[in-house]
Amino acid sequence: MAETTGFLERHHFLLRRLHSLSGVAPIGVFLLFHLTTNASIVWGRLGGGGAPGAVKTFQHEVNFIHSLPALLLIEIFGLWLPILFHSVLGIIYAVSGRPNVGHYPYPGNRRYTLQRLSGYVGVLFIFYHVATLRWHWTFLIPGGTEWTAEYAASTMGAVLRGGAAGMTIAGLLVSAFYLLGVSLLVFHLANGLWTAAITWGLTISAQAQRRWGQVCFVIGGLLMLGAWSAVIGFATINHTVARGAEEGVHAPEPTPVLTPGMAEAGTLRDEH
């Protein structure tokens, strides 16, 4: 314990600034892409294919991510270790404060307290999220659905509902935990962007801090919209329709697709 304290004190400034930096990149940048990808279960419908089209769009994105080389190394060094670092240091820093919103109920003080609360809940949520979906701890999922990258949208829907069929009571709890978790994490990122600008000395005057705060509010609002559409989109997805669309992505043979051989053999000749 004494050695740990000594290490933290010797590298105090560097660790604090790395804590701030890691929240913006890679973690914040990842959350931006993660939520944009997941929200495609809703905005993917704009492509004209309706709900099956959105499932296909999402499945293509998942397939792209899983085609990345050395994905496990990217996950470990780009995500899991930075999140672990940010969480452990964040908790050490957070428990050193004594929130006092009762006596001083100013907006800034409420954000200070919520930043710490959202950190605690966010760590729990991220652990549950990664353990159940990525590490396949299915015993923590009501209904025991295993999320698979091949059937990304349909299994996600079953995870959130507590089964492939309609919403269950336990599924409602999981979905509510997801909504709460992502909302708190989006707040944590948006408010963290605001305070990081003060920490690093980018915004100095009260006016500059207010201006950057408005930008962070818009960023947070857009991310919140994406986060909610992702959770609600997956929780309300039709399992059979989603499954069918995913089969279509994996096995294109049954659908008429133009290949050079087919073009020679039939399609082009029919035009004559």
Add this chain to the structure above:
Amino acid sequence: MTASANGSHKPAHTKPAAKPGRKVRFKVKRCDGPGKISRWETFEVPIEPGSNVISCLQWIAAHPVTTEGVRTTPVVWDANCLEEVCGACTMVINGKVRQSCSALIDAYAPNPGDEITLEPMTKFPVIRDLWVDRSRAFKNLTRVRAWVPIDGTYNLGAGPRERPNDQAVRYVLSTCMTCGCCMEACPQFNIEPDEAAWDTSFAGAHAISQARLFNMHGTGAQLKGERLDALMGPGGITDCGNAQNCVKVCPKEIPLTESIAAVGRSATIHALAKWFTGP
């Protein structure tokens, strides 16, 4: 009635006027000495126009009898200037920290039977009743070398000329009286009974702001590196949690959060400069 007969109107009051000749109850948190258990005592004080918390405490000192009729010891408090420039009489009034000399009863308790609670600051050790020991706040000023280095064996002559723009920024920073308000309201600044830990616990917004004040001074800037090194260690600039209560409670309206951000920028530049050019 005469006013309406004349056809004139009384001036419209935005707030109901305080009732003259009323009595206000003071609930005071009392403590007989360091380490002793605190207790509450209530006093009823007749209010005169323009009374403030200090004048009421003076009345209690002259009439130390609680509302239960029990004779007690006079309430002890610290005060000096009585015009909100020394910071000595800072205490927690109705749950919020401020100077008691400028806390007017008419604003806090305009009606008969209104109650005002008085507590000592919680972030500093209590000496007795409402009197606390603010030594740590002053110790934190020495941590950041909050002075201009002019001591020596011969006359150094005139210092560099100060620019009016810098003076304008520095003037309000120089009004800090180390009263303790910013520290009392700060969730990151907490009571530390172990004096040895004062050097590594949060220095407080006032010390960071004073570091900025002297870093901006032509001669004071000679110690800029030392000040930033001190503020980059444990309990320095990084321990600010951006709750920004300090700037809300500062009686001198010092832009403490701007000072914190400005020192944050200096620290960023200082750290990079040290990494690339330092030993």
